[in-house]
Amino acid sequence: MFGQKIFIGFLIFDIFGKISAILHKINGAFDENEALHKEFDHRTMHDDIRSLVGNILFKIQSTSCIGLITDSIYQKEVYMHQFIQSIDGRMLLIMSIKDSEAFDEKPTKKMESMLVSMKARNCKFYMILVTNGIQMVNFLRYSDSKRLLNTEANFIMLHDYRLFVPDLHYIWKRIVNVIFIRKCDVKHSNWYELSTVPFPASINEVYVSRIVNYWTMNHYRWKKTLFNDKAHQSLNGVVLNVAILPHTPSVFRHLGSDNRTVKYSGVEIGLVNTLSKIMKFSINFYEPQDAETEKWGHRTEYGNFTGLLGEMDTARADIALGNLHYTIYHLDVMDLSLPYNTECLTFLTPESLTDNSWHTLILPFSLGMWTGVLVSLFCVGMVFFLFSNIYYFFTTKNKPSVQTKPVKPKSLIIRDLFDDLSTCILYTYSMLLVVSLPKLPVRWAVRVLTGWWLLYCVLVVVAYRASLTAILANPQPRVTIDTLEGLAESSLKCGAWGEESKSFFTLSPDQVSQKIGTKLEHVDDTDEAIRRVVEDNFAFFENRYTLHQLRFQHDQKHHETKQNLHIMEQCVINIPVSLGFDKNSPFKSRMDKYIRWAVEGGLVSKWLMDAMKTFESSVDAPPQEALMDLKKFYSALIALGVGYFMSSVVLIFEILHWKFVVERHPHYDKYYKRIVFPTILESTPAKITYLS
Known part of the structure; x- marks a missing residue:
């Protein structure tokens, strides 16, 4: 009874907690709706915005598609004759945002499809005329998370202080070609300020805009270009944060000459250093705090990420290095560069040598060959016996039984070599072992048969000796697993890092891969994985370069052990590898161009050879041949x-x-x-x- 009362008490407490949470959410929704209504009431339309935007559109002739996002305040203005005339026959895609749209939940399919259509048609100019600052902030966050805007395009927005709060600073690291329009104070009430983000300078805790120009009386104050392609200009030494995860062959960590400073090398380090020289930016290499345990990271129950992916998800890093595979899983968190290499992912399996020395004598012939030799041995012995006794029978059956001398017992009469069956088997066996007969048979039929049998024995003996010599000279055959089918049928357990690898196998349409996926385990520690592989009950999944390194390190530490590690010959998958960029990064197209040049120029191949030069001795070399031992x-x-x-x-x-x-x-x-x-x-x- 006491336990039931406690359970009922906890149940009532939980119900009251849920009810209070719902009421708190409803009150919050009411407060937010009240704030939105106040914002709607205070919205005003600037009279000269139409002529200013029209002038900007008239000057920008390089784009063939214009995306217009507006609200109910400016919706009618876009159909005015002056505005339509400034479009000058270019494609105009218009999307109107309802006043009730808060973007805290999934927007309507019509709105999302319109944004997708603007990006698909490669609109190089976006004009966002939304007077509600709260609605504008939510729209930018939503469109950035879903990648619905082309961040490399030029943008015109209405200035609002809520767009520059610290929580929204990451947006202005991605949308850099933007002009904010703000009406000046009372003293210059007929002036409009045109400002932009302070790119490439980094935005600190306080956002400070950069003035581009002023507009008044249908003309600009200064003769300046409004839009400069900032992403394709020199970055003037701006510091980019590069989160790295040491992983072969992308990044190697090693100590400097003073044994204190940490230095990095590898293929991706060479790529980033080359990009920094071309684009003139500085690099701040750092490893995430939880890199040792979380490595690439995973999605938590709260929806955020840990490890390297967490750095990119929270926009703390501009570039991520860590052998990132070009997969949908990574693309949901960051942008990926043009693949610079393709890696073979396969398994590291235990290897054993077959100890077949005890039956070396029977290895030269197969089972069928041995069966044929033994059957022929017995059959030829019978043939020798029949030939010898049939001849004796036909030559003695018609002779008269006249005895002039004492007759010996029949068992003591020695007629010929092959008159007795046991003697026939013994002599044919000795001839097969190249042992000569004590004398030639008396009967000519048996002599002819003996000659052909000797020829057969010579052929068998020569073939046996040649095969036996080859077996003794060659190394012992190795028992290895080189196919997915063999791994699936074996009793080995499999391991890999992350749930993504397990999903790759379990969601595969191939039944063999699904069978491997059922016994695939998550592995955090590579040293523990190698130990389990050495114990002959585990297979580890990684790229071939990393497996070469792990096998080389194992051979260096445990060179006295007889357990060999084998890299499976069949590639499970050949997957592209890329650098990771901040989501909607404005540098992606420019960096992709330079990465392509590095690949075509052979720099990536050269860096890869330099990175793996240390592990060149880690190959599947057979033991020494032509060595006879006990x-x-x-x-x-x-x-x-x-x-x-x-x-x-x-x-x-x-x-x-x-x-x-x-x-x-x-x-x-x-x-x-x-x-x-x-x-x-x-x-x-x-x-x-x-x-x-």
């Missing part, structure tokens, strides 16, 4: 041991036969062991047997 001779020792064992068994059997059969025979005489005596059942004719 391990390869195990098969001969095993054969000798088998011979010892079988001979011992036969010796014991002969001793037992002598003790329990020969010595108990009634004709046995221990004083005349070498005398011939009958040793067969009394019901059969007597047969003479030699005693050894």
